[in-house]
Amino acid sequence: MNTAAPPKRYALEGDAAAHDMAVPLDSLHEDGLLRDSDQDDDPRGELIQPGRSLSVAQFTPPDIGPAERFMRFAYRLGVPGSTLAAPFRKPAKLRLLATVESPLEGDRQAGMALRAGHFLIYGVKAPIAQLDFSPSAKLTPPFERVMHGFSWLRDLGASGTREQCIQTSERLLINWMNANPEIGKGVPWKVEHAGHRLLNCLVHAPLIMSGPDKAMRNRVLDIMAETARWLDRNVNRADDLLGQIAGWCAIAAAGLLLPDGKPRRLFAEAGLIHALGDFVGEDGGVLSRSPLGQIELIALLVDLRACYRAVQLPFPEAFEAMLNMLVPPLLSLTHSDGGLGCWQGSGAIDRSQLGKLIEASGVRTRPLRNPRQWGYQRVSAKGSILQFDTAPPPLAKHARNGCASTLAFEFSHGGHRLIVNCGGAAFAGGQVPVRVEQGLRASAAHSTLVLDDANSTAVLIRGKLGKGVEEVELDRRLLESQQGTATRIEASHDGYGSRFGLVHRRILILRDDGTELRGEDLLVPSGRRGQKGKVPYALRFHIGPGIELGLAENRKGVGFALPDGSYWQFVSGSGEVTIEESMWIDGSGRAHPIQQLVLQGLASRGGGNFSWLLKKMG
16 A cells, blocks of 8 residues: 655745656666556645745744733833833842853864864864964864854863863963954954954853963953943844854853843844744755754854753753754755764764754754655665655755755765765865865765756855755655565656756665665756757766776676675666765865766757666675
8 A cells, every 4th residue: 555645846936837757767667676556646746845944923022021021121212221120229249150061062072173273173273372363364164163262162162171271272272362453343243253352252151261370261251241231232134044043052151151240141042033033944854955954053052051951041942942843854965974964064073973963952853754845755674764855945044054955965874874875075275175175065076967068057166056946846755566575766856947948857766675775867857848969968877985896798787796795786877987085074174085977968959867876795
């Protein structure tokens, strides 16, 4: 008996007509392995707008009375917090009201490098004495985020005791303050950097305020207060919503930990709820569709929750509910080795780093198998994990390292990644050169089909995306046969429709014993009448690290020898396979040379299909 889920279509805008579903693989009918005899009469499904955010009504600020609502309103208009919090006394002396204990752990290796006199950022060592902290300095994005966002404080704290770290932290802080005497000037005062910097200073205050120099402590407090006031006025000027959320979290933390902060906290809670509602999709995935964005948002909320605990106030239920929503989509991108897949600029974040984040969140849950807006289908089958990108790419306003990855997939088994994407565009500027950043975001850097070396969605500068995929049609169902069951996912995108008159449709079928993955890629005319001529195509499969490949004599098969001694075979039913060089970026930003399988040739504009099989042989 077949269990069919109704097909879905994800569209950027409009109510475009649905395309007919692709036919099942012919080879399945020949050998009787799997048979889908229960197709829906009408394959058309609902249209879902990608990037559809949560309704703000679903996540409202904490319930407050009329006096507090007035306080929040007045603070938004610019009335000082001290006037609203205690109108009949002098403003309280500036001090920290509590010490925060965050459950998030830093990178001990990076912290030890700081104590030795240099930054260690995505594998690149940079001596502290030679770094320019000023607004005019030309820094790569990873260095910019670490140096101006003060994430180095967490790493430093993980490297030793407070006494061992104070000298280094004060040296770095003094260098930064001396290089940035003017509030609001230049890159260091992007809302995102200022938000992260203030939040990190508040959370890790003992590292920068435990020295014997009282004047230094007062100077740091003044900088914190000035940054909080600047963020009050400028938080809505962030480059994107994730940067705005960082600003709101910092404002809320300042409202908790600095005197007379209740009006500021009320103001920040309302602003943060709205920003979260605009940035998080209905299934809990961030609208940038980036695992790194998901990780950053979880970390921000975990730190903010620690600030509430420090002053013994309850963490608002809306924020706790948001944390519970954010974790399952992130877990849906974990592979059989426990690490994350390479999607939307992310590298392969390893199991240890991800595990520490999930533990710190306190959320205990399972991966989200079939997220709608997050858009990554997941199939788990006895040690095998399939991840399949079945949604349009993020909108330009949300994308930071946007990738043209529609209908790409990754596949792992028994702790080894067999098929991967290159990943790591967000790490460019460390060991990964900036010049290859756009190449890592291209369709060709993903395990999918490419026409005429063109991206399915235009890859623009500064991480943005242009025109391309507007609609993805999806159908997922369970197949049964005498040989067992399997999960069948079929998806199509229209990214090549306007240029080549073709729709790319991909069918993936994974046995429930995890030993066989069948695929078929189809090119279907997008108009009523197919165009004449041919177009070059390349079907790419990037192979995971540590796998040795052996090409068969007929050049239609490739053997995979895995590090654990197991053996898999890839077979092409549509032409010869070539082996080319590729690269894969791990979660620490290190580039690893790998190989890729390529099926290429000329496809008719009237349509075509290319079938393949990946099977475990022993």
